[in-house]
Amino acid sequence: MITFALAKGRLATESAKLLARCGVDTAVLYEETRKLVLSSADGNFRFFLVKPSDVPVYVEAGVADLGVVGKDTLIEEDRDIYEMLDLKIGECSLCLAGYPERKDVLTSPALRVATKYVNTAKRLFSERGEDVEIIPLHGSIELAPVTDLSDVIFDVVQTGSTLKANGLVVLEEIFTGITARLVANKVSLKTKSAEILPLIAKVKEEVA
Amino acid sequence: MANSRLPAGVQDVLPRECSILTELKLKLEKKFSSAGFSPVLSAGLEYYETFSGKENAVPEERMFKMTDTDGKLLVLRPDTTLSIARIAATKLNSDRARLSYFADKYDLENGGGLSSREIYQAGVECLGEEGAFSDAQCIAFAIECLKEAGLRDFIIDIGHVGYFKGLLEESGLSPFQAEDVRACINRKDTMNAERLLKKAGVSGDALNNILALPALFGSREVFSVAEALTHNSCARRAVDDLKNIDRLLTAMGYEGYISYDLGMIKPLSYYSGILFSGLVKDLGAPVLSGGRYDNLADAFGKHMPAVGFAMGLKRILVALERQGALPEEKKPLVIVAEEGQEAPAYREFLARTERGERVRLSALTGKEGVKQEEDAGYEVLPVGGNA
Numbered sequence A: 001m002i003t004f005a006l007a008k009g010r011l012a013t014e015s016a017k018l019l020a021r022c023g024v025d026t027a028v029l030y031e032e033t034r035k036l037v038l039s040s041a042d043g044n045f046r047f048f049l050v051k052p053s054d055v056p057v058y059v060e061a062g063v064a065d066l067g068v069v070g071k072d073t074l075i076e077e078d079r080d081i082y083e084m085l086d087l088k089i090g091e092c093s094l095c096l097a098g099y100p101e102r103k104d105v106l107t108s109p110a111l112r113v114a115t116k117y118v119n120t121a122k123r124l125f126s127e128r129g130e131d132v133e134i135i136p137l138h139g140s141i142e143l144a145p146v147t148d149l150s151d152v153i154f155d156v157v158q159t160g161s162t163l164k165a166n167g168l169v170v171l172e173e174i175f176t177g178i179t180a181r182l183v184a185n186k187v188s189l190k191t192k193s194a195e196i197l198p199l200i201a202k203v204k205e206e207v208a
Numbered sequence B: 001m002a003n004s005r006l007p008a009g010v011q012d013v014l015p016r017e018c019s020i021l022t023e024l025k026l027k028l029e030k031k032f033s034s035a036g037f038s039p040v041l042s043a044g045l046e047y048y049e050t051f052s053g054k055e056n057a058v059p060e061e062r063m064f065k066m067t068d069t070d071g072k073l074l075v076l077r078p079d080t081t082l083s084i085a086r087i088a089a090t091k092l093n094s095d096r097a098r099l100s101y102f103a104d105k106y107d108l109e110n111g112g113g114l115s116s117r118e119i120y121q122a123g124v125e126c127l128g129e130e131g132a133f134s135d136a137q138c139i140a141f142a143i144e145c146l147k148e149a150g151l152r153d154f155i156i157d158i159g160h161v162g163y164f165k166g167l168l169e170e171s172g173l174s175p176f177q178a179e180d181v182r183a184c185i186n187r188k189d190t191m192n193a194e195r196l197l198k199k200a201g202v203s204g205d206a207l208n209n210i211l212a213l214p215a216l217f218g219s220r221e222v223f224s225v226a227e228a229l230t231h232n233s234c235a236r237r238a239v240d241d242l243k244n245i246d247r248l249l250t251a252m253g254y255e256g257y258i259s260y261d262l263g264m265i266k267p268l269s270y271y272s273g274i275l276f277s278g279l280v281k282d283l284g285a286p287v288l289s290g291g292r293y294d295n296l297a298d299a300f301g302k303h304m305p306a307v308g309f310a311m312g313l314k315r316i317l318v319a320l321e322r323q324g325a326l327p328e329e330k331k332p333l334v335i336v337a338e339e340g341q342e343a344p345a346y347r348e349f350l351a352r353t354e355r356g357e358r359v360r361l362s363a364l365t366g367k368e369g370v371k372q373e374e375d376a377g378y379e380v381l382p383v384g385g386n387a
Helices: A012-021 A052-061 A071-077 A118-127 A161-165 A193-207 B015-034 B048-052 B080-090 B132-148 B161-171 B175-186 B190-199 B204-215 B221-229 B233-251 B296-300 B313-322 B342-354 B366-375
Strands: A002-007 A037-039 A045-050 A066-070 A082-086 A092-098 A111-115 A132-136 A152-157 A169-178 A180-184 B045-047 B065-067 B073-076 B097-106 B118-127 B154-160 B258-261 B274-280 B288-292 B306-312 B333-337 B359-365 B380-383
Touching (some): A002 A012, A002 A193, A045 A052, A052 A066, A052 A180, A066 A071, A071 A092, A071 A169, A071 A180, A082 B190, A111 A118, A118 A132, A152 A169, A161 A169, A180 A193, B015 B097, B015 B118, B015 B132, B015 B313, B045 B048, B048 B073, B080 B097, B080 B118, B080 B296, B080 B306, B118 B132, B118 B313, B132 B154, B132 B233, B132 B274, B132 B288, B132 B306, B154 B233, B161 B175, B161 B204, B161 B233, B175 B190, B175 B204, B204 B221, B221 B258, B233 B258, B274 B306, B333 B342, B333 B366, B342 B380, B359 B366
Parallel strands (some): A002 A045, A111 A132, B154 B258
Antiparallel strands (some): A037 A045, A066 A180, A082 A180, B065 B073, B118 B306, B154 B274, B288 B306
């Protein structure tokens, strides 16, 4: 049996469709249920639907053998897992965004950056040698510059429509080609290779 | 009230777990000794400089540091292999040594989950020997140790740094760039490896060969694929090494326990040859890790090629638990003295301990003592004057 950790949210539907095309029985993912552990009818697969940032945690611990999660989360979490395939779905970029002209705030000389990607932002600005104030948020990041909680935001941008609706623009694209990835536990890949490798090969063919 | 909590990343080991851990240690001690290894115990505190040298680098941010009274920087044992190499090179008057150890090592980074900041390890180091037979013996012994520990469904996954080094030679990367690429390859992240390599101006075969590494795992079939990729002599020697080791291990009867991964390139920079990890089906992290480090002792003034491995004993315990292979808890037989019969009861207790039985002499006596011990779930032996 192969256990999957799948990211809830923007990748959920597309990754389920992709797995179905590769012969994974995903019918159980569409059932109306409050169960947290979902098993396929044929007993070959088990799924956990978790918050994106938790996918690498489940896979690193080996509780899940495989996972589907965005590259943005992998950069942020930096876990000891195998990144097997680029699934080429849910493409977006990690960007710095804000008002076209930065408003100078007298009492706050350091740039204030609101983000969900705290570790990535810290690494980015320390590599650049810039002192910034990082403001950790969990959702609706665009609200931060609008309400003057921050000067800019560091977030994923897919279509840019939320930015536009709030008068914000992309100031700089930091990481492009952020897509969903198939990740694997380092031990499962070797100890369950007879089950896992053929599936990975199928997915690879499907996304090629 | 005094602080009863522990800092993050460390655990107390309670009696039930500790007794199993002790039993595991005893089994392995016997195994090490019967295979000709001599035990050593390196100091728990060492100078920071010993571990921070650029060849031996344990990452600075992962060492527990403190200052000595003379202002020198000290660390809490961050790595045991390096200490053992130091001992063998500077304190033993021999060109060869087979040493074993049981020790805690400390890692400031707190990974959570299966990672701990205090790691209880058992390991062996075969110093002053080289060649495929030495490597094969070491891997065979690793398999025997995991068997002795009671594990099943495990494999030893074997790689070789020489192959990656050879491919790097062809690419012309600087050591700094190479480290970033190594990290990507080790996580099988081909995409970022490609981005880094292209940025560094690597192209053609050199690029494609490095990018092929993450897929070079499986059984001995990977050797021919690996050979076909490159003519680099260092890389070719690495494959020859692995072929010899594979031939020996197969002849020694360990074929079913081994797999290969040329994309496994561990971060500790002192490895110079084969690398291997012990993987158990029921645990998401390796229980054993080892490799060849031919130049590690050079820094201590003596060339001693060596190979060795360490096992994480607490991880083995978790794996045993998941495999349902933990031994039953053995409760002691409780001896309760009848009223006024303390001395005979003590003699009975002493005689049984000398026979190696597990017994406890209760501090309670008489009928009430028997009742209380029985209520606590023990098997009770009342001892009176005529016992």
